[in-house]
Amino acid sequence: MNRIWCLILSFLMLSVYAQEDKNKGHYDESPFKQLKEELPTPNMFRTASGAPGPAYYQQQADYKMSIRLDEEKDVIYGDETITYTNNSPDMLEYLWVQLDQNMRAADSPTKMLYESKADTRPMTIETYSKRYREGAFDGGFKLELLQDANGKDMQFIINQTMMRIDLEKPLAPTEKISFRIKWNYNINNYRKEGEGGRSGFELMEDGNKIYVIAQFFPRMAVYNDVEGWQNMQFWGRSEFALPFGTYDVSITVPDDHVLNATGKLMNEKEVLSNQQYQRMQQAWKSYDKPVMIVNEAEATKAEKSRSKKMKTWKFFADNVRDFAFSSSRKFIWDAMAVKLNDKDVIAMSLYPREANPLWEEYSTRTVAHTLKEYSNLTFDYPYHKAISVSAEDQGMEYPMICWNFGRPTKDGYVSDRTKYGMIAVIIHEIGHNFFPMIVNSDERQWTWMDEGLNTFLQYTTEQNFKKSFPNEVFPEGFDSFPSRRGAPKDIVEYMSMPQKVLEPIMTQGDHVHNFGANAYGKPGTALVVLRNTVMGKKLFDHAFRTYANRWKFKHPTPADFFRTMEDASAMDLDWFWRGWFYTTWYVDMGIEKVTPYYLQKTQVNGENRLQFVEKSNEIDPAEFKKMKELKQLDSKMDPKVRKDLKNPTYFYEVVYNRPGKLIMPLLVTFEFEDGTVKEVRYPYMMWRLNDETFTKFYGFDKPVKKITIDAKQETADIDISNNVWTVM
Numbered sequence: 144m145n146r147i148w149c150l151i152l153s154f155l156m157l158s159v160y161a162q163e164d165k166n167k168g169h170y171d172e173s174p175f176k177q178l179k180e181e182l183p184t185p186n187m188f189r190t191a192s193g194a195p196g197p198a199y200y201q202q203q204a205d206y207k208m209s210i211r212l213d214e215e216k217d218v219i220y221g222d223e224t225i226t227y228t229n230n231s232p233d234m235l236e237y238l239w240v241q242l243d244q245n246m247r248a249a250d251s252p253t254k255m256l257y258e259s260k261a262d263t264r265p266m267t268i269e270t271y272s273k274r275y276r277e278g279a280f281d282g283g284f285k286l287e288l289l290q291d292a293n294g295k296d297m298q299f300i301i302n303q304t305m306m307r308i309d310l311e312k313p314l315a316p317t318e319k320i321s322f323r324i325k326w327n328y329n330i331n332n333y334r335k336e337g338e339g340g341r342s343g344f345e346l347m348e349d350g351n352k353i354y355v356i357a358q359f360f361p362r363m364a365v366y367n368d369v370e371g372w373q374n375m376q377f378w379g380r381s382e383f384a385l386p387f388g389t390y391d392v393s394i395t396v397p398d399d400h401v402l403n404a405t406g407k408l409m410n411e412k413e414v415l416s417n418q419q420y421q422r423m424q425q426a427w428k429s430y431d432k433p434v435m436i437v438n439e440a441e442a443t444k445a446e447k448s449r450s451k452k453m454k455t456w457k458f459f460a461d462n463v464r465d466f467a468f469s470s471s472r473k474f475i476w477d478a479m480a481v482k483l484n485d486k487d488v489i490a491m492s493l494y495p496r497e498a499n500p501l502w503e504e505y506s507t508r509t510v511a512h513t514l515k516e517y518s519n520l521t522f523d524y525p526y527h528k529a530i531s532v533s534a535e536d537q538g539m540e541y542p543m544i545c546w547n548f549g550r551p552t553k554d555g556y557v558s559d560r561t562k563y564g565m566i567a568v569i570i571h572e573i574g575h576n577f578f579p580m581i582v583n584s585d586e587r588q589w590t591w592m593d594e595g596l597n598t599f600l601q602y603t604t605e606q607n608f609k610k611s612f613p614n615e616v617f618p619e620g621f622d623s624f625p626s627r628r629g630a631p632k633d634i635v636e637y638m639s640m641p642q643k644v645l646e647p648i649m650t651q652g653d654h655v656h657n658f659g660a661n662a663y664g665k666p667g668t669a670l671v672v673l674r675n676t677v678m679g680k681k682l683f684d685h686a687f688r689t690y691a692n693r694w695k696f697k698h699p700t701p702a703d704f705f706r707t708m709e710d711a712s713a714m715d716l717d718w719f720w721r722g723w724f725y726t727t728w729y730v731d732m733g734i735e736k737v738t739p740y741y742l743q744k745t746q747v748n749g750e751n752r753l754q755f756v757e758k759s760n761e762i763d764p765a766e767f768k769k770m771k772e773l774k775q776l777d778s779k780m781d782p783k784v785r786k787d788l789k790n791p792t793y794f795y796e797v798v799y800n801r802p803g804k805l806i807m808p809l810l811v812t813f814e815f816e817d818g819t820v821k822e823v824r825y826p827y828m829m830w831r832l833n834d835e836t837f838t839k840f841y842g843f844d845k846p847v848k849k850i851t852i853d854a855k856q857e858t859a860d861i862d863i864s865n866n867v868w869t870v871m
């Protein structure tokens with residue numbers, strides 16, 4: 144390349160760099176500035192240590208509901224009584240109730256949020272009709288009645304997905320109020336274009352449906368010391384904030400359906416056949432493999448007819464923040480016991496024959512594996528059961544029950560992508576029982592608090608897959624579970640993106656460009672890095688467990704997490720939270736220059752001196768032989784002391800640099816000519832003055848062949864082309 148071209152090229156690169164300088168711009172500040180301005184002032188509700196304070200309170204919402212599913216019309220009916228207890232020190236003039244299904248109302252503004260473009264591909268008549276000739280699907284709530292405990296109508300106003308109930312007199316601290324709501328809505332076909340959603344039914348090829356029903360009843364909003372009423376609208380993406388309470392629910396469905404839900408099945412003997420009941424008793428004793436409660440032959444028989452009779456399933460749940468259920472006559476049902484320290488819980492799955500043989504082999508055993516792994520890093524799973532339901536295109540969590548995608552193709556083919564995608568989603572959604580179902584963070588405000596923590600635990604659970612599946616053979620090129628998220632190198636693509644599509648993790652989820660990478664991948668990876676590279680497993684695991692235990696069955700905020708991790712470990716992590724959670728900085732460290740030196744003998748005023756001399760060409764071993772003469776200089780020394788002296792003969796000055804602003808420990812690996820390796824892990828504090836370079840002088844007793852930083856790709860360094868130096 145001639146000089147002119149070099150100049151033009153470097154000018155071009157400079158101008159690209161100037162536009163894309165991620166280290167400057169609107170988050171330009173010291174990476175070591177403490178978080179005092181970002182975190183709320185500690186108070187009696189939430190302490191400076193990150194624990195709940197002496198005045199901590201939370202509201203209670205208890206539900207009694209009768210639900211009826213009309214399979215012919217696809218309408219669900221509910222008659223619901225909510226008893227709300229005001230444990231706050233505040234007088235409440237009104238209550239806010241969430242009407243999530245209104246997001247699917249015909250006039251919902253959610254439908255106006257998304258751009259549409261001319262689609263010039265050929266389409267079927269059905270698609271054309273659906274898009275341009277049919278009216279919008281109306282899946283919003285139809286409220287039939289809202290009455291107080293005396294049967295008197297209550298005043299209310301609905302603002303999109305939130306309903307304010309105005310009280311005749313304010314609800315005082317410690318007081319309770321009961322009210323009744325009757326409602327119904329049209330159940331959406333969630334796989335149909337324009338309907339979608341986390342809830343609804345899947346229409347199967349044989350005309351049967353798999354119902355996965357959630358966010359299906361008016362639910363109390365959270366009132367607390369942080370938000371007052373958490374009544375941010377549900378726009379379809381950022382999830383839910385819900386208080387804990389009890390659920391006493393009866394669900395009436397066609398009597399040939401198999402149904403399961405959040406909570407304890409209260410009329411097991413009534414709704415199960417004698418044989419099913421006996422099989423369930425066996426399942427509670429089967430720790431190594433699932434027992435079929437409803438087997439494939441029975442499910443296949445059931446799907447061939449339609450019963451006109453109805454059956455009511457009754458559930459009771461305590462200390463849950465939500466309730467969901469799934470129902471279908473197509474369901475195969477299996478279950479196995481899981482031992483967690485001194486208690487047993489039951490892992491279960493519901494799936495149609497179309498999901499086999501994949502589901503009978505993996506689903507329930509994956510549930511069991513997940514409960515063990517998550518319990519190990521947090522607390523023992525406190526509920527008695529956890530259920531994985533097969534529902535295509537879904538990955539959604541509720542207390543004790545979740546919906547998961549992944550089935551073989553019609554001709555029975557299971558790709559690695561389908562199989563490991565299905566296992567990963569089951570781990571993820573079952574894992575959500577811990578965050579946010581039990582450690583009940585505000586999903587509407589902070590997606591990362593459940594998705595990020597959960598993605599971290601999902602990754603560790605995936606990487607420990609062999610513990611429960613010792614015979615598993617992973618796809619070619621993988622020596623462990625092929626995790627999609629969690630490994631630091633997998634977040635590099637996202638963190639290298641143009642700044643205009645990057646937001647800090649601490650951004651409300653509706654305003655994020657790359658939701659999955661921002662709210663799942665990046666915080667999940669941050670915790671992997673924090674555990675493996677910054678804190679070490681011992682300190683991290685204790686602090687993480689402390690956070691989980693302090694906040695289980697409570698409502699934590701980001702500050703409670705950040706503070707607890709520091710409080711329990713004696714590590715100032717403000718730089719870490721700032722860099723990973725409050726900015727869009729990236730990690731890039733490199734080796735700028737390596738200069739070999741040798742030591743020579745010299746004379747100053749007739750006296751012997753030693754002096755380092757730069758050796759900029761290749762290292763000539765002959766030069767180092769001179770070093771042997773140095774031993775003479777030690778001749779006056781006590782031989783015992785002399786014996787222990789090191790004799791480094793190969794010296795190097797290494798200039799490390801940091802083109803990326805995100806601070807990380809510097810991990811250096813030296814490889815020597817004799818094949819040996821030495822690793823030096825510098826703490827993040829080496830960058831304490833926010834310098835752009837860091838220089839170190841080393842003496843070794845053998846020549847260095849290669850220097851690599853972040854050799855195992857632990858830090859999410861976005862450019863590894865500057866990470867290696869090799870001797871010329």
Ligand SMILES: [Zn+2]
Pocket residue numbers: 571575593594597
């Ligand atoms: Zn999730």
